Amino acid sequence: MxxxxxxxxxxxxxxxxxxxxxxxxSEHGYAGARVDEVARKAGVSKGLLYLYFKTKEExxxxxxxxxxxxxxxxxxxxxxxxxQSAEEFLRGPLTQFMQQLxxxxxxxxxxxxxxxxxxxxxxxxFYWESVASKGLALISSIIERGVSSGEFRKTAVSxxxxxxxxxxxxxxxxxxxxxxxxxxxxxxxxxxxxxLVSYLKTERSKTR
Amino acid sequence: MxxxxxxxxxxxxxxxxxxxxxxxxSEHGYAGARVDEVARKAGVSKGLLYLYFKTKEExxxxxxxxxxxxxxxxxxxxxxxxxQSAEEFLRGPLTQFMQQLxxxxxxxxxxxxxxxxxxxxxxxxFYWESVASKGLALISSIIERGVSSGEFRKTAVSxxxxxxxxxxxxxxxxxxxxxxxxxxxxxxxxxxxxxLVSYLKTERSKTR
DNA sequence: ATATTTACTGACTAATGGGTCAGCAAGATT
DNA sequence: AATCTTGCTGACCCATTAGTCAGTAAATAT
Numbered sequence: 001m002x003x004x005x006x007x008x009x010x011x012x013x014x015x016x017x018x019x020x021x022x023x024x025x026s027e028h029g030y031a032g033a034r035v036d037e038v039a040r041k042a043g044v045s046k047g048l049l050y051l052y053f054k055t056k057e058e059x060x061x062x063x064x065x066x067x068x069x070x071x072x073x074x075x076x077x078x079x080x081x082x083x084q085s086a087e088e089f090l091r092g093p094l095t096q097f098m099q100q101l102x103x104x105x106x107x108x109x110x111x112x113x114x115x116x117x118x119x120x121x122x123x124x125x126f127y128w129e130s131v132a133s134k135g136l137a138l139i140s141s142i143i144e145r146g147v148s149s150g151e152f153r154k155t156a157v158s159x160x161x162x163x164x165x166x167x168x169x170x171x172x173x174x175x176x177x178x179x180x181x182x183x184x185x186x187x188x189x190x191x192x193x194x195x196l197v198s199y200l201k202t203e204r205s206k207t208r
Numbered sequence: 209m210x211x212x213x214x215x216x217x218x219x220x221x222x223x224x225x226x227x228x229x230x231x232x233x234s235e236h237g238y239a240g241a242r243v244d245e246v247a248r249k250a251g252v253s254k255g256l257l258y259l260y261f262k263t264k265e266e267x268x269x270x271x272x273x274x275x276x277x278x279x280x281x282x283x284x285x286x287x288x289x290x291x292q293s294a295e296e297f298l299r300g301p302l303t304q305f306m307q308q309l310x311x312x313x314x315x316x317x318x319x320x321x322x323x324x325x326x327x328x329x330x331x332x333x334f335y336w337e338s339v340a341s342k343g344l345a346l347i348s349s350i351i352e353r354g355v356s357s358g359e360f361r362k363t364a365v366s367x368x369x370x371x372x373x374x375x376x377x378x379x380x381x382x383x384x385x386x387x388x389x390x391x392x393x394x395x396x397x398x399x400x401x402x403x404l405v406s407y408l409k410t411e412r413s414k415t416r
Numbered sequence: 417a418t419a420t421t422t423a424c425t426g427a428c429t430a431a432t433g434g435g436t437c438a439g440c441a442a443g444a445t446t
Numbered sequence: 447a448a449t450c451t452t453g454c455t456g457a458c459c460c461a462t463t464a465g466t467c468a469g470t471a472a473a474t475a476t
Contacts, residue, residue, distance in 0.1 A: 008442055008453045019275060029323055032239035035434060045455045050435065113385045115237055115323030124385060132386070156399045162391065163380065163400055166374035173377055174370065177321045178340070183370065191364045192371055195407040202406060216423045216472055243464060253425045258465065 014052045017042045021063045021101045030060055030116040040108040043194045057120075064112060064123055067105050077137060086146030087201075090164075090193055093137070098168040098189045111176050136161040143200070152200040167192035225250045229271045234316040238268055238324040265328075268333045272320060272331055275313050280339045287346055294354030295409075298372075298401055302347070306376040306397045310383045319384050344369040351408070360408040375400040 020041035023035045035056055039046040055058040078093055101107065109127070117124045140159035146152035157163055171185035228249035232241045243264055247254040261267040286301055309315065317335070325332045336410055347369035354360035379393035 004442070006442080006454060010453065013453085025328065029239060031237060032324075032327070034432095046434090047456070048435075048454055051453080054226055056434065056436095110381075111322060113318060114381060116240075118235065118387050119240070128386065128389070156395060157403075160392075160396055160399060162378045163375060166378045166400065167371060169381055170374045170377045171371045171440095173318075173322060173381070177325050178336065181336070182248060184368075188366060188368055188370055191368060192374065195365075195371070195403060198410060199403040199406050202410070207333070212472065213470090214424060214472075218423065221423085242462090254464090255426070255466075256424055259423080262465095264464065 010191050013042075013044065013048065015194050017049055017052060018059070018063050018066055019042060020066070021059050022105070025060060025063055025112060029112065030056075030119070033060075037058075060116075060120070061123060062108055065126065067109050068127060068131055072156065076134060080126050086149065087197055088143050090197060094142070094164075095190055098165065098171075098193075099186045101168055102171040102185050105171050107175060110172055135165070139164050146200065150189055153202065155200060157196070157200065164193075164196060221252065222248075222255065225252060225257055225260060225270050225276055226267070228268050230275070230313070230316070233268060233271055233320060233397055237320065238264075238327070241268075243267075268324075268328070269331060272317060273334065275317050276335060276339055280342055284342060284346060287350070294350050294357065294359050295405055297350055298405060302350070302372075303398055303401050305396045306373065306379075306401075310379040310393050315380050315383060318380055334368060343373070347372050354408065361410065365404070365408065372401075372404060 017038065019035075023040045023041060024038045028034070035049065036046055038059070039049045049059070053062060075093070075097055082089060082093070084092065113124060113127055117127075140158060143152065143158045143161070143164075147154055147158065152155070167185075167189045171183065171188055174181075174183050174185070178189075227244065229241075229246045231249060232246045236242070241264075243257065244254055246267070247257045251256070257267070261270065283301070283305055286293055287297070290297060292300065292303070298316055321332060321335055325335075348366060350370070351360065351366045351372075355366060375397045380391075380392065382391050382393070
């Protein structure tokens with residue numbers, strides 16, 4: 001008998017706690033999250049949690065950064081090594097990326113930025129610098145590449161990369177708010193890209 | 209001397225309190241909002257607040273509903289009495305609506321749906337029934353009208369009205385998260401509508 | 417003026433929740 | 447086997463906050 005009451009697992013604890021915290025923050029946001037619940041979900045006492053994370057705030061930041069950091073680099077990487085035409089890139093890797101984001105953990109980060117960003121401005125800055133600005137710049141550069149190669153005509157889209165990711169945003173917000181109500185997000189994204197490419201390739205300039 | 213310490217204003221109080229609550233919930237979300245702060249901002253004691261609203265929860269719902277209710281009806285109204293072509297409607301009233309929403313109070317409702325919707329499912333239902341579903345149905349019907357009049361070709365857009373409002377969503381989220389970083393939301397919306405109309409009017413079907 | 421009604425106050429309570437710490441026991445060292 | 451180190455527990459503290467209520471004074475009636 002004399003079951004061991006716990007194991008010492010110095011290495012794994014931070015990750016396990018962060019993982020549990022991700023779930024809890026994801027569901028309740030920062031203010032609504034309970035540190036006790038995080039500890040419980042991580043199968044750990046609250047005291048231990050505070051041994052690895054000084055404050056709730058720090059835990060929150062750690063959790064968000066954990067998700068952000070690896071994310072964008074992957075896509076950036078995939079581009080810079082790519083030799084596809086602009087259209088191929090939009091229809092291929094970018095479409096894929098936008099389709100899976102609403103299902104991924106990044107969705108949660110977006111939710112947290114919206115709900116708690118105003119009280120964690122440094123997190124917003126970090127998100128901006130390491131994800132948003134890079135991602136948008138990437139898209140702009142793709143469009144520009146298409147324009148200068150003669151593939152696309154010159155449009156306002158070059159300066160409005162937000163237009164490209166718009167369906168991803170809708171799909172993400174939809175999943176957050178209307179999780180149960182169905183929406184074919186893949187089709188949403190691919191139709192939008194279809195529309196976009198068609199617009200960028202149209203020869204004669206449209207009226208107005 | 210003998211300054212009157214307060215005035216009795218039975219009629220106006222609920223609105224004034226709801227107004228203050230709107231600001232506070234808007235800034236902090238449901239869990240982060242403090243009832244004391246609402247009372248303070250409304251220039252009222254907490255006791256009085258609880259005379260008009262039974263719980264924080266009820267106050268929250270009242271606030272959200274106050275903003276939702278009048279909103280959609282206005283647009284629906286404007287449509288049913290309109291005799292414009294589909295394109296005119298998209299470029300006119302709808303563009304206008306989508307341009308001003310990110311600046312309006314409705315933006316706050318969207319934020320609250322995202323951040324606190326999961327813990328107030330009945331509010332989400334209410335929002336769905338009185339705003340989202342109606343608005344999307346409206347847009348679908350406009351597209352359909354254009355299709356059946358021969359103005360537009362048949363595309364997936366008819367079944368994906370979310371595609372039409374996508375730039376509004378981006379603009380709204382942008383304002384919430386990156387308030388300080390500039391974005392020409394009007395141009396975002398109008399360019400998108402331009403793109404959309406162009407797509408809907410293109411004669412020859414695109415490859416793929 | 418005086419009495420009556422009730423909108424309103426502010427001090428209170430009970431409970432919650434972030435954060436702490438003395439002590440315990442798992443595992444390493446000898 | 448005895449000792450030491452430290453990862454870990456859980457009971458505790460206290461600031462905060464949703465919600466209450468006895469009493470006060472503004473407006474109204476008499």
